[in-house]
Amino acid sequence: MRHSQEVSRDVAEAAAALLDRLRSRSPRVHCITNAVAQNFTANALLAAGCVPSMTVSPEEIAQFVARSHALLVNLGTFDRERREATEIAVETARQDNVPWVLDPVFVDRAPPRAAFARDLVARAPTVVRLNHAEFAALAGADPTRAALVAYAREKRTTIGLSGETDLVTDGERVGTIANGHPLMAKVTAMGCAASALIAACLSVEQDAWRATTAALVMIGVAGELAAARAEGPASFAVAIIDALHNLDGPTLIAQARVN
Amino acid sequence: MRHSQEVSRDVAEAAAALLDRLRSRSPRVHCITNAVAQNFTANALLAAGCVPSMTVSPEEIAQFVARSHALLVNLGTFDRERREATEIAVETARQDNVPWVLDPVFVDRAPPRAAFARDLVARAPTVVRLNHAEFAALAGADPTRAALVAYAREKRTTIGLSGETDLVTDGERVGTIANGHPLMAKVTAMGCAASALIAACLSVEQDAWRATTAALVMIGVAGELAAARAEGPASFAVAIIDALHNLDGPTLIAQARVN
Amino acid sequence: MRHSQEVSRDVAEAAAALLDRLRSRSPRVHCITNAVAQNFTANALLAAGCVPSMTVSPEEIAQFVARSHALLVNLGTFDRERREATEIAVETARQDNVPWVLDPVFVDRAPPRAAFARDLVARAPTVVRLNHAEFAALAGADPTRAALVAYAREKRTTIGLSGETDLVTDGERVGTIANGHPLMAKVTAMGCAASALIAACLSVEQDAWRATTAALVMIGVAGELAAARAEGPASFAVAIIDALHNLDGPTLIAQARVN
Numbered sequence: 001m002r003h004s005q006e007v008s009r010d011v012a013e014a015a016a017a018l019l020d021r022l023r024s025r026s027p028r029v030h031c032i033t034n035a036v037a038q039n040f041t042a043n044a045l046l047a048a049g050c051v052p053s054m055t056v057s058p059e060e061i062a063q064f065v066a067r068s069h070a071l072l073v074n075l076g077t078f079d080r081e082r083r084e085a086t087e088i089a090v091e092t093a094r095q096d097n098v099p100w101v102l103d104p105v106f107v108d109r110a111p112p113r114a115a116f117a118r119d120l121v122a123r124a125p126t127v128v129r130l131n132h133a134e135f136a137a138l139a140g141a142d143p144t145r146a147a148l149v150a151y152a153r154e155k156r157t158t159i160g161l162s163g164e165t166d167l168v169t170d171g172e173r174v175g176t177i178a179n180g181h182p183l184m185a186k187v188t189a190m191g192c193a194a195s196a197l198i199a200a201c202l203s204v205e206q207d208a209w210r211a212t213t214a215a216l217v218m219i220g221v222a223g224e225l226a227a228a229r230a231e232g233p234a235s236f237a238v239a240i241i242d243a244l245h246n247l248d249g250p251t252l253i254a255q256a257r258v259n
Numbered sequence: 260m261r262h263s264q265e266v267s268r269d270v271a272e273a274a275a276a277l278l279d280r281l282r283s284r285s286p287r288v289h290c291i292t293n294a295v296a297q298n299f300t301a302n303a304l305l306a307a308g309c310v311p312s313m314t315v316s317p318e319e320i321a322q323f324v325a326r327s328h329a330l331l332v333n334l335g336t337f338d339r340e341r342r343e344a345t346e347i348a349v350e351t352a353r354q355d356n357v358p359w360v361l362d363p364v365f366v367d368r369a370p371p372r373a374a375f376a377r378d379l380v381a382r383a384p385t386v387v388r389l390n391h392a393e394f395a396a397l398a399g400a401d402p403t404r405a406a407l408v409a410y411a412r413e414k415r416t417t418i419g420l421s422g423e424t425d426l427v428t429d430g431e432r433v434g435t436i437a438n439g440h441p442l443m444a445k446v447t448a449m450g451c452a453a454s455a456l457i458a459a460c461l462s463v464e465q466d467a468w469r470a471t472t473a474a475l476v477m478i479g480v481a482g483e484l485a486a487a488r489a490e491g492p493a494s495f496a497v498a499i500i501d502a503l504h505n506l507d508g509p510t511l512i513a514q515a516r517v518n
Numbered sequence: 519m520r521h522s523q524e525v526s527r528d529v530a531e532a533a534a535a536l537l538d539r540l541r542s543r544s545p546r547v548h549c550i551t552n553a554v555a556q557n558f559t560a561n562a563l564l565a566a567g568c569v570p571s572m573t574v575s576p577e578e579i580a581q582f583v584a585r586s587h588a589l590l591v592n593l594g595t596f597d598r599e600r601r602e603a604t605e606i607a608v609e610t611a612r613q614d615n616v617p618w619v620l621d622p623v624f625v626d627r628a629p630p631r632a633a634f635a636r637d638l639v640a641r642a643p644t645v646v647r648l649n650h651a652e653f654a655a656l657a658g659a660d661p662t663r664a665a666l667v668a669y670a671r672e673k674r675t676t677i678g679l680s681g682e683t684d685l686v687t688d689g690e691r692v693g694t695i696a697n698g699h700p701l702m703a704k705v706t707a708m709g710c711a712a713s714a715l716i717a718a719c720l721s722v723e724q725d726a727w728r729a730t731t732a733a734l735v736m737i738g739v740a741g742e743l744a745a746a747r748a749e750g751p752a753s754f755a756v757a758i759i760d761a762l763h764n765l766d767g768p769t770l771i772a773q774a775r776v777n
Contacts, residue, residue, distance in 0.1 A: 036297040036313050038554040042706035047751055052706065053624060054554050057596040060628035067627060078316040079340050081597050106312060109326060110319035186504065188301035188311065232501025233306055242750025245704065295556040295572050337575040338599050365571060368585060369578035445763065447560035447570065491760025492565055 011175060012256035015214035016249030018205050023049040027069035027203035031196055032056055032086055034076025034105065037189035040237070041072075044193040047244040048218070050200045056085045065092040069203030071100040072196050073120065078113050090123055099126040099202035099211075103195035108137035121155050126208050129160040129195040149174060158208040160198060162191055166216045170209040177213065178257035179220025184240075186233035194219045213258065221255045222247055270434060271515035274473035275508030277464050282308035286328035286462035290455055291315055291345055293335025293364065296448035299496070300331075303452035306504035307477070309459045315344045324351040328462035330359040331455050332379065337372050349382055358385040358461035358470075362454035367396035380414050385467050388419040388454045408433060417467040419457060421450055425475045429468040436472065437516035438479025443499075445492035453478045472517065480514045481506055529693060530774035533732035534767030536723050541567035545587035545721035549714055550574055550604055552594025552623065555707035558755070559590075562711035565763035566736070568718045574603040583610040587721035589618040590714050591638065596631050608641055617644040617720035617729075621713035626655035639673050644726050647678040647713040667692060676726040678716060680709055684734045688727040695731065696775035697738025702758075704751035712737045731776065739773045740765055 028051045033041055038054050045052040053064050058081065065071050071093045073086050093100045102125040104117035114137050121128060121138065128138075135143040139151050143161055152159045153171030161167045166177040184190045197219055201211035219240075225247075226239035287310045292300055297313050304311040312323050317340065324330055330352045332345050352359040361384040363376035373396050380387060380397065387397075394402040398410050402420055411418045412430030420426045425436040443449045456478055460470035478499075484506075485498035546569045551559055556572050563570040571582050576599065583589050589611045591604050611618040620643040622635035632655050639646060639656065646656075653661040657669050661679055670677045671689030679685040684695040702708045715737055719729035737758075743765075744757035 034313070035294045035553045036301050039298060039557060039706060042554050043752060043755070046704050046706060053627065054552070055595050055597075055624070055628075057598070059630050060596060063628040063630075077314050078319060079314075080316070106314070109312065110314075110322040112318050112322075186305050188298060188305060230501075232504040234302060234497040234500030234504075237302070238497060238752040238756060241752035242748075245750040245752075293572070294553045295560050298557060336573050337578060338573075339575070365573070368571065369573075369581040371577050371581075445564050447557060447564060489760075491763040493561060493756040493759030493763075496561070497756060 008256065008258045011213050011258045012217065012253045014210050015217045015256060016252045018201055018211065018214040019218060019247065019249060019252060021204040022200055025204055026051055027200060028053065028067065029070045029072065029196060029200050029203060030064050030068040031072040031074070032082055032089055033072060033074035033192055033196070037074065037076055037192035040189040041193050041196045043241050044244060045196055045200060047241045048197060048200055056082050058084045058088055061085045061089050062092045065089045065098060066096050068098060070199040071098050072103065072199040073100060074103040074105055074192050074195060075107070075113055075117060076105040076192060078116070083116065090120065094123065099199070099208070101125060101127045101129060101195050101199040101202065103129050103192060104134050104138055105192070106134070108133040114138060121157065124156050126202055127158045127160055127198050127212050129162065129198055131162045131191065135161060145174065158212050160212045160216060162194065166220070168209060168212045168216065173209050175209070175213045176259045177216045177220055179217055179224060179255065181223040181227040183227055183230060183233055183236040184223045187237045217252060217256045217258060218244065218247060221252055224255060267515065267517045270472050270517045271476065271512045273469050274476045274515065275511045277460055277470065277473045278477060278506065278508060278511060280463040281459055284463055285310055286459060287312065287326065288329045288331065288455060288459050288462060289323050289327040290331040290333065291341055291348055292331060292333035292451055292455070296333065296335055296451035299448040300452050300455045302500050303503060304455055304459060306500045307456060307459055315341050317343045317347055320344045320348050321351045324348045324357060325355050327357060329458040330357050331362065331458040332359060333362040333364055333451050333454060334366070334372055334376060335364040335451060337375070342375065349379065353382065358458070358467070360384060360386045360388060360454050360458040360461065362388050362451060363393050363397055364451070365393070367392040373397060380416065383415050385461055386417045386419055386457050386471050388421065388457055390421045390450065394420060404433065417471050419471045419475060421453065425479070427468060427471045427475065432468050434468070434472045435518045436475045436479055438476055438483060438514065440482040440486040442486055442489060442492055442495040443482045446496045476511060476515045476517060477503065477506060480511055483514060526774065526776045529731050529776045530735065530771045532728050533735045533774065534770045536719055536729065536732040537736060537765065537767060537770060539722040540718055543722055544569055545718060546571065546585065547588045547590065547714060547718050547721060548582050548586040549590040549592065550600055550607055551590060551592035551710055551714070555592065555594055555710035558707040559711050559714045561759050562762060563714055563718060565759045566715060566718055574600050576602045576606055579603045579607050580610045583607045583616060584614050586616060588717040589616050590621065590717040591618060592621040592623055592710050592713060593625070593631055593635060594623040594710060596634070601634065608638065612641065617717070617726070619643060619645045619647060619713050619717040619720065621647050621710060622652050622656055623710070624652070626651040632656060639675065642674050644720055645676045645678055645716050645730050647680065647716055649680045649709065653679060663692065676730050678730045678734060680712065684738070686727060686730045686734065691727050693727070693731045694777045695734045695738055697735055697742060697773065699741040699745040701745055701748060701751055701754040702741045705755045735770060735774045735776060736762065736765060739770055742773060
């Protein structure tokens with residue numbers, strides 16, 4: 001078995017290669033996301049080299065998803081039209097083999113939302129990205145390493161858990177990412193943007209564990225670069241999009257803290 | 260009766276104490292607000308130390324409101340789902356004694372919106388924050404000091420009137436706040452964010468007059484700090500969130516201009 | 519016939535005069551626009567001196583439009599309520615002679631959206647602003663100069679085509695604008711904001727060709743000024759709003775590149 005430093009280097013190099021592919025291919029990423037997060041998410045995707053779209057209209061969502069390279073489903077504003085659009089979008093993604101990410105925002109706050117999220121998990125999202133409280137509400141278990149691995153395996157998905165240290169597991173591999181900055185928690189939609197970046201990475205990398213790890217390294221490193229020039233959360237939010245836009249492979253490789 | 264300088268100092272010290280409580284308690288503030296304002300409002304609340312939530316789904320709003328420490332109802336985009344959600348949210352807030360703020364945006368523009376706002380006022384919001392034109396449309400009277408005091412007393416609410424000088428009255432006390440900057444009028448959602456901050460302050464201060472005054476002093480002082488480093492309205496919008504995040508009690512006390 | 523340099527100077531001077539009128543009259547511009555773009559669009563309009571409103575509620579939209587000086591219809595998030603609101607808004611605009619702009623965002627992605635856009639074009643919007651792919655989907659023809667002129671003439675509208683060089687035609691006159699910066703394509707809602715500025719200009723200038731040209735010169739010049747101080751797309755988005763706010767006639771005249 002390779003030791004940790006090699007794994008770290010390997011993951012970071014894969015992330016750098018992935019970033020290059022995003023820039024050269026300009027994948028289309030469709031996002032069903034909450035109104036709070038739409039603008040920031042679209043700008044994060046553009047900064048990473050992607051073409052975002054955001055419609056939630058049930059009449060046209062199938063066509064948008066079918067022509068996209070990845071789909072994000074974020075439950076942050078859980079209105080009727082978005083729920084209806086989500087059903088159609090997920091079915092389309094499954095039929096057309098479009099990878100999709102579920103971000104079950106705030107499922108710890110309202111049981112109907114948690115129930116809806118559980119139905120979506122049953123349809124095997126490529127990746128589920130969430131935080132500790134959301135995992136606990138969704139899985140009915142504390143987000144220990146063992147619980148995360150078991151959940152990923154049982155649900156046949158990849159879990160990206162955000163926290164002080166991020167953890168990514170597909171039920172076999174487990175990676176941790178120590179990049180990031182506390183200001184990331186002070187900007188609304190930062191987690192939503194991370195989920196959108198995971199979707200973007202899935203569009204150019206079939207290995208969901210690698211794609212998820214790469215996306216979380218990218219946004220974590222961008223966060224560290226942004227913090228160095230920010231004077232508070234709003235200038236940080238501006239700087240992290242700029243940093244994502246300016247990010248290059250060598251910087252990613254030099255700054256990634258993956259285990 | 261105490262003279263004005265003492266009142267001013269007393270109000271400013273209360274605002275400083277209130278800011279500390281926001282930071283130590285991290286209250287949850289639920290906002291039914293317009294799509295234009297959601298992102299900026301969420302970031303303003305995060306900068307003040309709060310945890311914002313923004314869902315407008317009728318199916319889950321009761322649960323969000325019941326678990327929140329304050330509620331904002333802003334009429335800026337007055338769609339059906341938001342109106343339905345508002346009915347449920349306000350009933351929940353009343354039953355669970357969650358303080359709530361009404362921001363009757365643009366009631367001067369459309370009679371149905373003004374009628375809806377009047378129905379809400381009849382349910383005794385803890386605070387109503389509005390501008391001159393909105394007060395005139397809502398109350399059918401010019402926003403003179405006497406009219407504001409009479410309206411607050413009759414409706415058993417506290418009025419926070421925004422303008423070049425802000426005025427706060429609960430029908431007994433009247434305070435004026437001379438903080439702020441003209442660029443605040445050039446950034447969309449600035450008033451909405453002020454209303455959200457009032458809601459936040461209500462979550463840690465039962466005296467609605469003190470909470471409203473404190474919130475308007477906070478955002479006014481943050482605006483002055485932001486103007487010193489802004490080059491236009493967009494850099495001002497960034498700087499005011501940074502300033503709110505970095506604001507401390509001594510600065511508030513030193514810069515408050517309350518009478 | 520005057521030579522190109524004179525045309526350019528004449529158009530730039532008209533744009534400068536138009537900007538002054540925006541600032542002195544503060545026209546009300548109502549926008550039915552997508553949730554991704556609402557905040558940025560509102561701030562762009564405020565920076566240009568206008569008063570934006572954004573409601574999409576069918577119950578009140580007629581009153582908002584009737585009291586506005588111009589209307590924007592943007593199809594970016596094509597939900598049911600927005601479609602219903604659009605029908606009412608356009609009828610109101612036609613009855614009350616309120617100029618209106620159609621921005622058929624992403625009609626190249628979904629046939630129902632393109633069909634809806636074609637119905638709207640049949641009602642003779644004052645201006646249609648779009649990009650190359652959108653024109654191709656809408657008109658069923660490549661956006662050559664001849665096709666654009668023919669389409670504008672047939673539909674009795676003015677076309678503003680965005681691209682590396684913008685083109686404006688009312689079926690008789692053809693103008694090109696070479697201002698702008700590549701970062702404009704990396705910020706979501708930049709095109710939506712351009713369309714909103716066209717609506718704003720229509721509110722103070724009856725000649726749709728002049729209004730459209732002026733708006734595209736304004737945002738293009740602002741983009742160039744912003745690029746000089748930006749470090750990436752997010753600081754660029756901040757800087758372009760600041761630049762619009764600070765823009766003056768002499769700068770516009772000096773920097774306009776119109777033919």
